[in-house]
Amino acid sequence: MEHQTTVMVDELQHNLSTLHCPQCQDNYLHQGIVELYTPTYRYNQEIPHDRVTIVDGENIFHEVIPSQHGNNPSSDRDGLIIHFTCEHCADTDFKLRIYQHKGNTLMDWRYDDGTKP
């Protein structure tokens, strides 16, 4: 299994946590686009497909595409990607990926080009 870029959080009062920027470790992050991937085996049993839902502000896109052409961070299970920008790392877009791998739920960070921060 590849190395997972650590997701850092602070525990606050009242069971709340803050998420830290993977580059500068500051906690002033802003959410952007949300991508949701759900494998579907009914659409085409020979070629794996994902149901993809992308929420970009008030716009919602939904389609079913071959899994190999999508961005699902999981190889064959559900995946969620939340885009973030950091107030201190302007012009940099980070993706928090939350996805299932067998019985585990993994979290990591990626830049837009797929590289690790």
Ligand SMILES: [Zn+2]
């Ligand atoms: Zn930052």
